[in-house]
Amino acid sequence: MHYKEFDEIYQQETTEQFKPSSKKLKSEEISAGIFVNNFIRLLVACDFCGKYRCIYSKTVLNDVEMEAITQYFDNIIYSCGLPIVSDDHFLANTLYIHLNLTCNLPIEHNYYSCRLKDVDLCFWCGSEDELLEIPSEMQENWKSIYPPCALCQIEGKNWETRSPK
Template identity: 30%
Template sequence: MQVKSASSLKKLRNLGSKNQKLKEEYTQAVEVSLNILRERFKHLRWKGENVCVHDPASQEEMYALVEMLKVLDENIHCDANLSTLQSTAIDAFLESHSRSRQYSFQIKKCMADNCGYCVLNPPRLPDDVFRGLHFVPDPTQDENGQYKDFQDLYGTETNDMNRPSMTGKHGESSERDKKFKAVLVGTKVRGFVLCTECGKRRVIYASRKLNRTEERAVERVQEELLYICGNPLFPGGQYQDVILCRQNISCSSPIETQYYSGKTQIFDAVRFHCGDPDVTNCDEVRRLQEDFAIVRPICGQCLQSGKQIPTRNAKKRKN
């Protein structure tokens, strides 16, 4: 009965953390299915090579990693999943030694004399070879919208603003939005889902209120990190044309107007362009609020990058 009440992976993990016997028995029960999946994936090929399947890190390996991190900060305290890890020393190490992107994470040693880790574990390459080693560059477009060659970018500073998921969606996604335009309105808002890549909130629409089974299906999509801006919430199955997200959007698109003006759901305000939930009113926003009934939230960084503050419904001034 315990497992029956766990309607999502998150609830199941919480039960397992409280009941070790349940965790062990459930792990044993799914092992057959996991072995089938491993064998299936081993038969896949990518660019002529077989796909490699790795087992997740064991609890002992995670504890060993925590001990290794104490080289950088001997005062850290966290659990084996690193979920409670907080350390300014480790943050500084990652800032100077790594590059994190949506599609990749790279880490590289340094040659600084004051780096505790790299002094104990210096680069094994010859100095001249190591100095010529750089982070793999991000996909970068030229003025014509074409991606530049790797050779032209290697060794230069790049960002991931030109990654494919940041570009606009067209074609089939636009036609699908037109097909369901009667549902993609403020009176049909049923919730929101977070994009796995950009973290922005994207509105969920349905012609009627979701029942508990449908709500659990949406929760599973969110917990399993399956949704990305511009993709259908359910690519197939019984909910494909029932529970919808707008598809003619990308990670660069601002928050939908329906998020702020939904009639069936009222959400916390988030910044219009970047989606950050930490909303603060700047002087420019306060000035516009005197002239307009609706002024969308924005942050200083978006203002500095040249983005405009969306406004609607100009107030009538008395003569």
């Protein structure tokens, strides 16, 4: 891939034409029905923001596939919004991730109901420290409540809720 020199494009008008998130990617062409908690096979942490993102597959990964994807993540730097694997990887038509999630967005809702989750995290920043206790009145009114940490609440971010009772 070739990029223009900085001096050549500085102060030039730009467009969104080549922005990766603007392009229709293979994982966006699949049925949205795959993005449910029953199809979460792995969790991957972004190397920049630290937030966990869910990796989906309609099929359970066998030992060879799990080993391959584990080794793959050991050798790359993952960032929110990027495809899981390249189009030529043998798992390219098996693994999917929400490509529209960026580092400035909260953790996806499915994380909180997935069986792989081993710790609650702040919905907004992904921290496991200083999570606030869920008020009992919220538990009475909402089926799903996603916690903020103390720092995010100080910054004005509140409880995220879904599905009123």
